[in-house]
Amino acid sequence: MTRNLLLYIFCCCTVSLYSQSKEQVDSINKLYIQGLNIPQDSIVVLFQNNAKDAEKISYKLGVADAYFQLSLVYGYQGKYEKATKSTIEAIKIYEAENKLDRLADYYGEMGYGLKYKDLPTALQYMQKGKAIAEANNFENELKDIYNNYGVLKEINNELDSALYYFNKGLEIKLKLNDTIGIPYSWSNLAGAYGLQENFSKSREYFNKSLQQRLIWADSIGIAENYTQLGEVYMAEKKWKEAIPFMHKSLPISLQKQYQNLTQYNYKMLSDIYKKLNNADSALYYFEQYAAVKDSVRGLKVEEKIAALNVEFETEKKENQILQQRAQLVEKDLQVRRKNTFIFGSLGLALVLGLLGYLFYNQQKLKNRQLQKEGELKTALAKIETQNKLQEQRLRISRDLHDNIGAQLTFIISSIDNLKYGFSDIGEKLSNKLSNISAFTSQTIYELRDTIWAMNKEQITFEDLQVRIANFIEHAQNASDQTEFSFHIAENVDETHLFSSVEGMNIYRIIQEAVNNALKHAKADEIEVNISRKQNQYQLEIIDNGKGFEQTSIELGNGLNNMKKRAREIGGNIDFVSNINKGTRVALNFPV
Incomplete structure (x- = not known):
């Protein structure tokens, strides 16, 4: 789709059309956001107007789909509060209309959006969307849910699981010929291989993704791939080779108003120049990073203020309730004192008995509190013991991985050097060395399995x-x-x-x-x-x-x-x- 055609669609859609049809609403909602070469604010207006047009013809699903697109745009801009509001509005409509495919997709998007803010909640939403999609065999939704679920597993440092779900998503995308989604799977596979320090394979998949996105003119995806290729070189400590990729990504992220990526590019460039002892450039890019970070943080501060206001109002109401209860208790005491004074002479024995009963109850309550405190201390001690055991388990697994694993790898390397370092080595000895090398490799695999269980x-x-x-x-x-x-x-x-x-x-x-x-x-x-x-x-x-x-x-x-x-x-x-x-x-x- 050419730029002129997109601009034509935009101009037509910003006019209030009372005769707007469902087909026209759907055609706009199906536009690929990353491929729109118009300003982000204009894209927001495009989908806001589309939601209004859908409301005019009482097309509820059209309204929900427009909110879905808006949530994606706001997410790229770093406007997380607006993205969340749009998400909630869309989910309400999808639930009312019983659109399970859209619900599955949206729960997946909600989980993906929370990945860096609240990972446990993100996993819950993602698993909910995954369960709906799997139960109904929604392949179009599963291809993205599997891919994004793999990202959450990667953040949780479960790299084997991440690769498993990346490949499941890629398999469906290849089956459906999803030319837009396939590069995302390649990029995610490349990132996981990078974390495993398999840099050659990581670079191979990032380049595959970049070439496909250049054909599709996916601006945001292209920018992300340039940054990711730069990261691979940084991981290999090839600082100078990383710089051109960051500089290729930066103008695209600035043009597309992709705040998170812009901020990250500035931070990476600052780190690179710091490693190269270029203080002026390092300081310049750090200042740019701080400026973008402050602009994003301002939005988050507004969200925190709103949350604090709600918390304050709630606390104020709770204090009012406590004051009312205290007043009731005071009035109750006054009534009791008056009754005691009037009937004091006749109820002395009753009062003494009542005091004894109250003392007994108080002592009983005190004993119960002491018992609960003892139980609490026991529970805390148990938790502390479990934490220490977990720390010990993690320490042992790290020692096994760092020391035993490294030593076994050294043995394999030494055996290979012996085999190829001597040209006149006998066949029997060569076979023996090969068997030792294979046995050592198997031991490493079993060691990894043991570490996986211990963690x-x-x-x-x-x-x-x-x-x-x-x-x-x-x-x-x-x-x-x-x-x-x-x-x-x-x-x-x-x-x-x-x-x-x-x-x-x-x-x-x-x-x-x-x-x-x-x-x-x-x-x-x-x-x-x-x-x-x-x-x-x-x-x-x-x-x-x-x-x-x-x-x-x-x-x-x-x-x-x-x-x-x-x-x-x-x-x-x-x-x-x-x-x-x-x-x-x-x-x-x-x-």
Whole structure:
């Protein structure tokens, strides 16, 4: 769409059209905001007028869609209060009209908008939108929800889960040929690879995204990609190579009034020049950053003032209620004193009894308070102990990752150097070194799995699903001749919580069974199925390998370990195998 055509649409839509049709309202609401080459304020006016035109013809969905577009524009401008108000107005209409696809999309957008302000609430909104979209198979909404859910997982430092959902979203976008959305998935994948310090792969995906956006003339997306490519060079400490990308992004973000990106570009340029010991440039860009930051902060201060006013009014009303209660208590005391004076001579014994009763009640209340204080101290001590255990767990996992992991990596590197450093090394010794290297690599993978479990007090089925899917993907890559399938029944609750020990035992049983099927059974088909029957979960690993004779073979360490892990989670495990007919491993454990 050319710039002249967009300007023509804008001019036509800003005029009040009493004969505006639903089709005209929808055509404006479907415009791609990032591709509109007109000022941001003009875009706001465009959708405000479209909402009014939709109201004139009583087209409620048109009104809601216009509010949806307005919330996106306000979000790019950093006007978060207006963006939130527009979001709420749209959701009210979608709920009233029972438009589940729009609701799913909007809950996802609300969650994404809260990602840096309130991550737990952001995850709740995103999961709500995800549940609606998945239940109704709304692929058009799921492609963006999966992508944005991956961003929240990345912010929460769950990089494996982030990559899992980025790829799920990309798969749907490729299926639907979403030429606008595909570059966003590539960019998000690139960001996750960057956090994993896989800089070459990160740069590859950012460049793919940039080339697609240049074709589509997605100005905001182009600016973001330039900044992100600069960030990759910064992560590699290639300061001079990062500067041109920041300078390419900055004029676009200024032109499009993308305040958050403009502020970030200034901050990055200031940091780069500081690293290069160029004090004048570093100071200049920091001053520009501070000016933009103050303008954005002013909006946030207004929001805080409004919130404080509400809080003040609420507190004032509560104080009035407390004063009224105090007055009632005072009046009640006056009445009691008067009655006591009148009937004092006749009710002396009654008064003494009443005083004794009051004293008894007071003492009883005091004892109850002391008991509650004791319970509170015990609970606090328990929480403190749990916190210390969690800190200890995190410290140990960091030590394992930083020390043991680094040492194992050094061993692999040293072995490779030995292999390729000596030209006359024997074949037997070479094979031996290769086996040691492979064993050390496997140890690193198992160490990462252990660290993953140690960093979590509780593990959901969703976390377990991602971990199992990643393991099966690695196994698939390692064995080209073997076909894998992984299925979780619909009646399995993905939010079910396991302790870290339970989750790790389940994962290790699957890992051991799959490895046995690959190494010993020589299977070319392996299935992993999880289902629920009443109050039991059932886990099955089925292969079509060569099997074994159950009556004549002794259980080795691997099978005994699987039985031991099953007992630790209160379950039982069965092995069913026949020669040349494969093996079935069945684990049952209580919900």
